[in-house]
Amino acid sequence: MSTTLIYLDEPDLNQADATVMRADAGPAGDLTIVLDQTIFYPQGGGQPTDRGRIETAGGTAEIVRVSFADGEVLHHGYHSRGRVAVGERAGLHIDPGLRREHSRLHTGGHLVMTAVDRLIGLPATKGYHFPDGPYVEFAGVVPPERRESVAEQIQAELDRLVAENSEVTWRFDSVEKLRAAGVHIPAEIPDGKPTRVVITAGYHSPCGGTHVPRLGELKGLRAKSVRFKSGRTRVSYDLG
Ligand SMILES: [Zn+2]
Numbered sequence: 001m002s003t004t005l006i007y008l009d010e011p012d013l014n015q016a017d018a019t020v021m022r023a024d025a026g027p028a029g030d031l032t033i034v035l036d037q038t039i040f041y042p043q044g045g046g047q048p049t050d051r052g053r054i055e056t057a058g059g060t061a062e063i064v065r066v067s068f069a070d071g072e073v074l075h076h077g078y079h080s081r082g083r084v085a086v087g088e089r090a091g092l093h094i095d096p097g098l099r100r101e102h103s104r105l106h107t108g109g110h111l112v113m114t115a116v117d118r119l120i121g122l123p124a125t126k127g128y129h130f131p132d133g134p135y136v137e138f139a140g141v142v143p144p145e146r147r148e149s150v151a152e153q154i155q156a157e158l159d160r161l162v163a164e165n166s167e168v169t170w171r172f173d174s175v176e177k178l179r180a181a182g183v184h185i186p187a188e189i190p191d192g193k194p195t196r197v198v199i200t201a202g203y204h205s206p207c208g209g210t211h212v213p214r215l216g217e218l219k220g221l222r223a224k225s226v227r228f229k230s231g232r233t234r235v236s237y238d239l240g
Contacts, residue, residue: 002071004037008196011103011210013039014096020056023084031061033075033084039092040075041099042068046127047106047209052094059083099210104239105129107168107200107211108221112136112235114203115157115223120150122233123184124205135236141228154223154235161201165216170198170207178206 006016018035025031033054043049043066054061054075059082063075084090106129113124113136122138142150175195179185183197183204198207200215212218220240227234 001034001036003035003073005073005208006037006039007041007210008208010039012213014094014099015039016092018090018092020054020084020086020088020090023061023086025079025083029078031076031078031084033061033063033077034072035075035090035092038066038073038075039094040066040073041094041102041210042066042073044068045207045209046109046129048102048130050094050099050102052092053077053080054084055091055093056084056088058085058088100212101131102129103210103212104218105131105134106209107215108218108237108239109134109136110168110198110200110203110205110207110211111158111161111215111218111221112154112223112237113205114161114200115154116233116235117203119153119157120146120233125186125232129209133236134238135234138233138235139231141231141233142226147226147228151223151226154226158218158221158223162215162218162221164201165214166201167214168198168200168211170196170211172196178204 016039018037022034041050049066052063060080061077061084062080063077065076067074109127109129122140124136125139126137128135195206197204222240224236
């Protein structure tokens, strides 16, 4: 059974209801819960895990880590009251401050990709949007004659895009259609599967993460450094 991912279409939802499909408690007090649907973001795609709690009539589970396996979202944690049981209705509560921080950092990564695509046209190959040193990596390097000013150029583009405050939107489409439209799709995304693309200031990027609704929420976004190594370009950034 696969878990319905509510956060894909409603990234601002901090509370929701669901039904408990599995609740596996281990001997060491560890607990894994599977729901029919969830607002919890499972760590992946360069974005850290959500945290929060799952409450039923019979118990409360503190959720410290969320992962994704075979279509299911696994909520890992421990009981702080009673027992969460299969079949119960559950109230889901994510940590809203943490979600907002992760969404800002992650959308900041999209904007770095947008700026680099416009200025230099390099495809992004890796994103790390964790608070302890976020960066985006690109295939290819900036020509030597442009290297000295490239950090300032990226910064100016980021400032302009944040000031424009355009809306972050998304749509689902087939990999084939997206490739035909010129969207860079990483090789690991299988053909024939609907893929969500997230659009920031006209730039399309396949993504399953959570985002802020408008780019104006990224005030303070700063390109900290631009480094070149082994045919790759890495732009480190933060939110000031
Ligand atoms: Zn994203």
